[in-house]
Amino acid sequence: MSNYDRFPATKIKGYENTAVRGYDAIFDVLKEKMQGKKVLVMEAYPGVSDDLVLEQIKKLEPTLVIDMRKIFKDEKTLNEQLQYHITDDRIFGRMYYGNVIDFIDLERLEAAKKEVKEAQGLVVVYGFGASLVAEHDVLVYLDMARWEITLRYRKGLPNYNCTNYDEDSLRKIKRGFFIEWRVADKHKMTCFEDVDYFIDTNNDEDVKMVPGEGVRDGLRQIASQPFRTVPYFDPGVWGGQWMKEVCNLDKDQDNYAWSFDGVPEENSLYLDFENATIEIPAMDLVLYQPKELLGKDVFARFGAEFPIRFDFLDTIGGQNLSLQVHPLTEYIHRQFGMAYTQDESYYILDAKEGASVYLGLKEGVDSNQMIEDLRSANRGEIIFDAEKYINKFPAKKHDHFLIPAGTCHCSGKDAMVLEISATPYCFTFKLWDWARVGLDGLPRPVHIEHGKEVIQWDRTTPWVKENLVNAVYTVREDEHVKEEHTGLHELEYLETRRYWIKDEVVVDNEANVNMLNLIEGSQCRIESLDGSFEPFEVHYAETFIVPAKCNKYKIVNETDSTIGVIRAYVRKPQA
């Protein structure tokens, strides 16, 4: 057993034992709270088990229940309206920047408003967008983590108010990512400050309700201390065996490919109320406390979006990733409506003998020939000769490979990659998937035509070696610490610093958010210089976030050997 903590929770001070568990107890509290009041609005994130909650609402004996699904436009109308954003592609949609009201049938909305007004007795308005129908006397928000929604899609949950139960889950995720989650997050923030109670509905068998102010105060607390997001792990065709050991995972699984540990857009947070721990999307923090979390420079540049992503790619005992390329900013913006792109890097946390990383083109590559070969390979006519076109570098522990968008790349087998990247995560143009199929038995989606538009044909061997492979230099060294710059490339906005710490080091985050990982050593402690937060323990391979608000902090080595920490932050624009 390693000491990696899979369930990191933050204790919420001042709200101990305020959680209520199970729908019976929850509706007892709500019944009490509604005494002498008329309108209970229950907002729900798309993905929540609406039928189950509506069944429970009967406990309140309301005279009128409005189900938002009936106020929404019907599926066919919505599909037609959203077709430009849904697209025909399996993976890529176009970002939707509208609001929930765009999905509502305005006549039905007016009729529902009238019904509520005229009703006598208790009225419950339930579902996604419920607060558009009526002013609340009491407001409840039923929340759900993105990973849970993703798992439910795989098991047959359709998109909101749709009947696409059996549709390929990648297409459902696409509709979630490009449309539903954006709109739902935006809408959530319009009522977040007013919510009287939040309900964690991630587990239908164990729902938990906590006071609204407990969550808001909890998020304020989290934004002023180091914290971790809740990691999740997913198998894949190329997945490996390393994380099973180090992250204490189920040994009976064939493999684990990804760990998302440090992707606030995808991950969640555990808030510990002592009598229950609730799980909420980490995006709630980003959207509710953006300036405190991100800092003024990062907020000014990105808005309420978390621009740094750490995740793991485990191919130890597994296979090569697909050979791939990511879009340039201009392309991702024009094609998919994204503000910034998927610039990446691979920090090699561990590697077996013979591990490698494919990166950049060989000298003198004929671009037309390479694209033709990729096309024929994907038609099954030839096996693509990757090494004819792409450099293959040996990879060993603590190497850092930089991957600005537009550079062909992939990790080879037997490497444990800590991916330190910009946030967008699904804009991968696979070029070649080594003639294999995905875990579902289908070929994984390949996007050569997109890829050909963004490959930077001048990124060939000498430039790649000079710029992208271990471009490390020492920033400072004394008897306590050696600090190195390891990346990223100047075309990418992230800076990474590696600290080899003998005893302790003070880090100045210059009032902007930092994301870190303990890359060597069993544990360390993060301390506040002014006592503004309590000491925070970190174990090997754990990713953690230090909010902008923490300012200067100390990393303390608690072991007898030198430890290694990597820290990523957004570079300030050059004057």
Ligand SMILES: O=P(O)(O)OC[C@H]1O[C@](O)(CO)[C@@H](O)[C@@H]1O
């Ligand atoms: O496409 P593959 O082979 O699954 O590659 C790994 C994937 O993991 C990611 O790095 C996820 O962040 C993507 O860039 C990439 O799609």
